[in-house]
Amino acid sequence: MNLKFRSTIFTALLLGAASINFSASVPDEGMYPLSDLNRAGLKKAGLKINETDIYNPGNIGLVDALVQVSGCSGSFVSPNGLIITNHHCAFSAVQLASTPAFNYLQNGFVAQNQEQEIEAKGLTIRITESYEDVSAKILNAVAHVTDPVERINIIQKKRQELAREAEKKDPSIKAEVSEMFMGKSYVLFHYKTIEDVRLVYIPRQDIGEFGGETDNWVWPRHTGDFSFLRAYVAPDGKSAKYAKTNVPYKPKKHLKVNPNGVNENDFVFILGYPGRTFRHRPAAYIAYQQQYLLPYTSELYDFQNNQMLQAGKDDKATELALATRVKRNANVLKNYRGKLKGLRNIDLIGAKQQEDVELATFIASKPELKAKYATLMQDIDNHYKLVFTDAQKELWMNNLYTGIRSLQLANTIYDFKEALAKQPSEKAKKAFFDGNIDRLKKSLSDVFESFNLQADKNIAAHMFAQAQSFENKNVIQTIVNKNFTSVQQAEDYITGLIANSKVVNQELLLQEVLKDPASLLAYNDGLLGLAAAFSQEFAPFRAELKRREGVLNRLMGDYVAVKEVFQAKNFIPDANSTLRLTYGNIKGYSPVDAVYMSPFTTVKGLLEKGNSGNPEFTFPQAIEQAWLNKNFGPYTKPGTNDVPVNILYNMDTTGGNSGSPIMNAYGELIGVNFDRSYDATINDFAWNEAYSRSIGVDIRYVLWIADKIDNAQFIIKEMGVKN
Structure with a gap:
């Protein structure tokens, strides 16, 4: 590779931060902390609502609809604690609930009412309540410490101490100090934790995992990687372990579903809890x-x-x-x-x-x-x-x-x-x-x-x-x-x-x-x-x-501090499982010479894969019958006479963004993020617009499967979608 080209990519990729206020010179790259939304250039990029509609301390915003589902993300989509996330994010709970006689993993699970919902063992929900920069408190404690073991012990102890203090002041929250930059900046997050999570609607395996490992990390995709859960709390509203007497959680905010979806080049953004990236390393x-x-x-x-x-x-x-x-x-x-x-x-x-x-x-x-x-x-x-x-x-x-x-x-x-x-x-x-x-x-x-x-x-x-x-x-x-x-x-x-x-x-x-x-x-x-x-x-x-x-x-x-001086800018911190925003456009790409990947797949493509003879491309016959009958309802993509299945976009995502809601310019839900293309697995170390693409399931496919295949119309009704 040409050294100048490498250096250009590299300079565009390396971003980092000195305090809780972070900025970047490349607006379409980066996982922005909540504190930096006003610097992200969202309005210029195409956002039609105000940044304060997303996050405004002391007021309700879209971030209040976001949840962390164990190691994934998710979002509330009804006032009664209904959550949409990925099929693979609920996978372990579905597996634990399954037996050879009741194989929910293979056959799916549909609870037609709340009484039929079953415990999602092992899953917990976290909701970000607030945060504060505690870098000075931690770094001052080690300012004169030279022994490396003592330094790391003091930092860990101080992080735990600050978390305990926060929980003592407010027993209703769980606190955690996250390292935004190794050895440089730390933020104390306050979380509400919900322990009672239940399975509501899980599509069958040949929908939720269509393509299996053959298609994993691959585009084009035709995977219905979605699931619905519900959060429950005690009757007094406090977090409680699973109990029949618990009631659905009432979120401060839930997302509005837009059943019309999106088109190529539309502005989109994601909120979620990306896991770990390592872009600020030598x-x-x-x-x-x-x-x-x-x-x-x-x-x-x-x-x-x-x-x-x-x-x-x-x-x-x-x-x-x-x-x-x-x-x-x-x-x-x-x-x-x-x-x-x-x-x-x-x-x-x-x-x-x-x-x-x-x-x-x-x-x-x-x-x-x-x-x-x-x-x-x-x-x-x-x-x-x-x-x-x-x-x-x-x-x-x-x-x-x-x-x-x-x-x-x-x-x-x-x-x-x-x-x-x-x-x-x-x-x-x-x-x-x-x-x-x-x-x-x-x-x-x-x-x-x-x-x-x-x-x-x-x-x-x-x-x-x-x-x-x-x-x-x-x-x-x-x-x-x-x-x-x-x-x-x-x-x-x-x-x-x-x-x-x-x-x-x-x-x-x-x-x-x-x-x-x-x-x-x-x-x-x-x-x-x-x-x-x-x-x-x-x-x-x-x-x-x-x-x-x-x-x-x-x-x-020290490395990040001196690099900030060298590049004359503050950096966006690496992902660390804290709430972030990334944005971009519905967009295809060319992974290799003479090949262009368009940003939408359809049910027609799913059926074509099914004819390949690969057992990982098995699909329910109900899908083929509905397609042959052109039983698409209101879920078609204009100009295709077909239902869109998956979508591709140039947003900056990584592990932990699984289940993140994909929103349009008005903050409406139009899909659920679940993967990256194979070339974009390198995002953890380096992001580039030319090849970094993420993959989501189109909300129109979610609604079509629920309506026409799985007889789960109650989900559509609860989300307030008119069909």
Whole structure:
């Protein structure tokens, strides 16, 4: 790639911030904090309402209709707590509610009235109430701290302290201090939390997941990725756990649905809770992603999924139990492979290296900056050189317990057993056991819900084979100490430990090992012993990683500060799961030479995919019949005599924006965001208008499916849509 072109892209991409007021010179790129809406250029871009109609402190605005649904976004679409989000955002709750006899995941779920709505286990709702900048309070606490571990500990403690103080002042909220820029700016957010969430309308799997992994992160799409939930609270309006006596939550604001949809080039915007982006990092960070984290994780998840899919191949109950793990893994691994493709295509490492060289030259040319930041760039390089020396070990360790669930169970038991053993008397041991055993059993039960013994053995063997080949500072000493002479020995060792442990048998674990304090203290096996050995080995390594985190915290704070001076502007902060706005237009693109992707797909295209023979393109016959009968109702796109399914736009989104409402120039709901194109998976590191496209489900398709396919007209009526 031409260096000038790279530098142009890079300069346009790198944005950052010094305080809670952020601005940017590229209005169509960025995830704007609420405080910066007046600087985002929304009116010039095409917004027909006032910025204050979106957010106006002390008054009701569109942001009051926004919710965070666990790790996704969503929005209220009725005065009775009805929420629209993505099918994949409700997936885990639908999976937990499903059985082979009542397979809601496969067949969908429609509650024709509130009495039929069922608990969405594991889902919670958060609503942003307010926020305040607390950067000074946190940074002043570490102003004279030089030890990196002490620095990071003080920052974490201060963040928790400020959150507790806020909750003490207002017990009705949950508070959280978010790091807007590492080591530089912090904001205290106040959230209302709703614990009782229920499933209302979930389309069947061959609608909500049409295209499966074949189409995941791909355009053109034809996926009905939507679901409806409802928020419930206690009769007094306070948050409460699931109970039959709870009542629907009354939101301050709900979105108006516009059933007419949008056209190409129309102005649109999104509000939501984007997860994490990493655009304000140096070249070495991108090199770490490209060389270590992305390839290792994607390959490991691919192997895990193959084992879990094989385990559930002939057993529907096992397939359902593992479905959420498989889906999450598949989503991440394809995303990571898309990032790898993008990083190589635009040579982002090269662009960042050039930018870092220019920054170092700038620092050296300014005496006042040189006095403060003379070693900054070298210090950053030295930090990452150290990170690279044991990157394999860190990644292996970080995936050990999420990958090998047997070891996760053993580690949980080991930690509890250690805490029990430290109690000073038999009476104290019994009190500790009785007081904590239910919480422990709940934790273990959560693991067993998605546990398969044979798949776990295979994953364990794979990871131990990996570790057996590690060298130098990456070696896992606990495994080295076993003196295995071959990979096969390492594999046989871990699978043997798993096979002979009572920890992996839920019935034996509960009835024998956790029968009482004496039974637990007396129990031991090879798997528990291995968990103990790993715990002892990893403790000093985790301490070293925390020290590095403290070092990086200061370095990144300085890096952004000096870059603001270099580029003479304040930056938009990276996404961090706090409420943001992004805007753009309904727009196609050219991913490769001589190919243009238009921004709308239709039911006709869905049927064409269905004729390909790929089982992931199976669809309900009711869709084909309705299309053949031209039974479209009022949901057609003018000029097509067809129903639009998915839409494409050039807004800046990332993970966490799943379920975000897509709104038109008047703030009306016209779609629901759910994905990005494969080329746009690199958005987490770099955004560019040429290839960054996001994908949503057109509200006309949502209404058509509800009306003509699923007999869920009550949804349309509750949202106030006239048809």
